[in-house]
Amino acid sequence: MDANTRAAVELCEDVLRGDYQYNAEHRILGSTNRLIESLLGRSHELADAYVELRDGLSADSEALKYFFEMYTTAVTSWSPQKIKKAREDKEELTELNVRIAKVSEMLSELLSRRTEVKERSSFTCDTYYHIVDVVEGASEENGLFSSYLKGKLEGLAYQYDLKYWAAISAVVAQIGFDAANAVTVARDSTAIAATEARRPGLADFLKAFEATLDKxxxxxxxxxxxxxxxxxxxxxxxxxxxxxxxxxxxxxxxFVKRYRQRERDRTKRERPVSGD
Known part of the structure; x- marks a missing residue:
């Protein structure tokens, strides 16, 4: 390792050691510190990358530190295991909405039928009648509701009779309608990049990391x-x-070259064609 490379390694590892010390002193980000320990033990493998980072980012003293914060965050947040879990969460959320839509439709029909039977028969049962009763029952342990909203809501219920309010069955049906029309989307561009491929692979981490850089x-x-x-x-x-x-x-x-070429090709295909 020549003097120029050693200087770059020392500069980058000083940044990592500074982050490690801060995390240790504040007892935070234990997984990040374990990653930093691993990186500090692989200086020779990372030497060329450190030279590029020094040459490209050291003009701004904060940029290099900023890069390593993004890098360690990307690794701890978007490892292959974390991406696998994110994909599972995405699939589960979609499936839950499908199930909620079906169950809500069934429950809404049962509630409507119960109301019909109570109104036409010689029998009744002590169940919720007004949507305000449902809200109050669900908020029993919410002290803020009891202190600030309960009285006002009860006043509105007395002021406006039942025809002004949605039926409980209609509220449940609306929950199902909402779930049936829900679209599962990622919260940010990094999550989109990490999970958008049809099949998982190591390129998912590259996508997530480069999306973080671009952001x-x-x-x-x-x-x-x-x-x-x-x-x-x-x-x-x-x-x-x-x-x-x-x-x-x-x-x-x-591997990285092929990935980047695929991304460039995909970007070209998705780029809108301007009119004449």
């Missing part, structure tokens, strides 16, 4: 220069060391 570029009010980009080999090193791949699973520069 934090200068043009988006971040600190990462708009023109900054890591080489394919440096990105491969950061992936391998960050998510701790086994020897047989290691990615190389050609």
């Amino acid at each position: 934090n570029r200068v043009e988006n009010n971040g600190l990462i220069p708009d023109e900054f980009s890591l080489s394919d080999s440096s990105m491969a090193s950061l992936v391998n060391c960050g998510i701790g791949l086994r020897v047989e699973d290691l990615v190389d520069a050609s």
Whole structure:
């Protein structure tokens, strides 16, 4: 390792040690500190990436620190295991809405039928009649509701008779309608990038990490220069060391190159065609 490389490694590892010390002193981000410990033990594997980071980001003293915060956050938040769980959550949320829609439809029909039987027969049962009763029953243990809303809501219930209010069955039906029409979406661009592929793979982490970089570029009010980009080999090193791949699973520069080319091709296909 020549003097130039050693200087770059020292600069980058000083940033990592600073983050480690801060986390340790404040007793936070234990998983991040375990990652930093691993990175500090792989200096030679990351040396070329550190040179690129030093050359591309050290002009702004905060940019390099900013990069490592994003990198460690991406690794701890979007590891293959975390992405797998995110995909499962996405599928479960969609399935839950389907089930809620079906159950709500059934419950709404049962509630309507119960009301019909109570009104036409010689029998009744002590069940909720007014939607305000439902709200009050559900809010029994909410002290703020009791202190600030209960009286006002009861006043409205006395002031306006039942024809002004939605039936309990209609409220339940609306919950089902809402669930049936719900679309499961990611909260941010990183989550979209990590889970949008039809089949999971190591490229998912690359997508998540590069989406995080793009989200934090200068043009988006971040600190990462708009023109900054890591080489394919440096990105491969950061992936391998960050998510701790086994020897047989290691990615190389050609893997990153193919991924980036696919993304460029996809962007071209999705780009709107301007009119004449």
